[in-house]
Amino acid sequence: MTADDVFTVLDVGGTTLRVGSWAPATGTLSRVRRVPVDGMHRDPGAPVAVVQQRVVEQIVREVAAHTGGRRPRALGVAFAGPITAAGLVLAAPTVWGRRGDPLPLGDLLTRRTGTPAVVVNDLTAAAWRYAATEPGDFCLLTVSSGIGNKVFRGGEVLVDADGHGGELGHWVCDLSPDAPLCDCGARGHLGAIASGRGVLAATRRAAHTDGAGFRGSALAALCEGRAELIDNRAVSEAVRASDPFSTDVLRGTLTPLAQALSGVFTSVGVCRYILMGGFALAVGEPYRRLLVAELVRLGCFGLGPAQIDAMVSLGVADDDHGLIGVGRLLAERTPVLSPGAS
Ligand SMILES: [Zn+2]
Structure with a gap:
C-alpha cells in the first residue's frame, strides 16, 4: 500500500489530538499518533483567537509530519464542537473555551494543506463508524x-x-x-x-x-x-x-x-x-x-x-471512533481509487 491509497484522518478533542491513516480499500486504521491538544488547557489565559490559531497550526503541522510533507490524498477532521455543513466551527468549549468567533476550519485547512478538508463534529464522525455495521x-x-x-x-x-x-x-x-x-x-x-x-x-x-x-x-x-x-x-x-x-x-x-x-x-x-x-x-x-x-x-x-x-x-470501548468514522465518511465522499491511480 502506498501513501496515495490512504486518507489522513484526525480527531481533535478537548485534551487529545489523534492523527492516523485510513485505508478505504481494506477499512483499516493505522499509524495512530496521540498528542496533547494545543488548546486552552495549555495556556488558560490566552485570548481565544490566539488559541484558535495555535490549534490550526498544530493540525497543519501534524498533517505534514504524518504525510512526510506530501499533500494528503484526502483529509478528514473529527472535531469537538458544533460544525456547519461548510466546515465552520461554531463553538469549541472544550478546545478553546466558551467564547470566541466561529472558525472556518475547513477552508483554513484546505488552503494550508492543498487538499479539500472535510471537518465534522466528532460524534457525527463516530456515527459513521457504526453506520458501516448497523x-x-x-x-x-x-x-x-x-x-x-x-x-x-x-x-x-x-x-x-x-x-x-x-x-x-x-x-x-x-x-x-x-x-x-x-x-x-x-x-x-x-x-x-x-x-x-x-x-x-x-x-x-x-x-x-x-x-x-x-x-x-x-x-x-x-x-x-x-x-x-x-x-x-x-x-x-x-x-x-x-x-x-x-x-x-x-x-x-x-x-x-x-x-x-x-x-x-x-x-x-x-x-x-x-x-x-x-x-x-x-x-x-x-x-x-x-x-x-x-x-x-x-x-x-x-x-x-x-x-x-x-x-x-x-459501543466499542476504544479511542478510535472519530478517526475510523471520519475515514468512512471520507470514503463515502471520495471517488474510489482504481489500482495504479495516483
Ligand atoms: Zn447545557
Missing part, C-alpha cells in the same frame, strides 16, 4: 464528562446545515432553581445530571445526605470513606461490583436519560441505541442493564420489555 437507523449516545447524541437515519446523520441537532445533553430535564449547572452555563440540562460529571456530583451529594449508607458501601471502601475522594473510576467499579449505594445513585440519574431516549424513540421511531463514552463504557453492561430497566419502567410506547432490551447496546 443494518438500519440508530441513535448514538455518548456519556462521558458530558452527554451528546446523533441520530443516523436513511444514510445520513440528522443535523441541520447550521449544525443544530444531536445536543440531547442540553435538553432541560430539571426545572428547579438550584438544578445542577451544565458546562454550557445553563441549569438543569441532562448533561449536568446524567453525565459522568453529573453522576459523580450526585454520588458525593448522596454520601453527605446518607452518611451511614455511604460508610457501609463498597464505594466507601474504594475511597477511604471520604466523599471528596470519590471519582468516576471508583463509582464505575462500585456499580460493577453491584454496590447498592452507588447503583441507587446511578439509577436516579438514569431516569431523565431514559425519558430523553423515550422521547427520541416516540418522536422518530429509531429502534437502536448505541451507548459510548468513557463513563458508560467504564461501567459497561451494568450501565446498559440499569438504563434498560428505567426504559422498561417508563415504557416505550408500542414495545415490550424484550424489545426494549434488544434495542440498547454498548
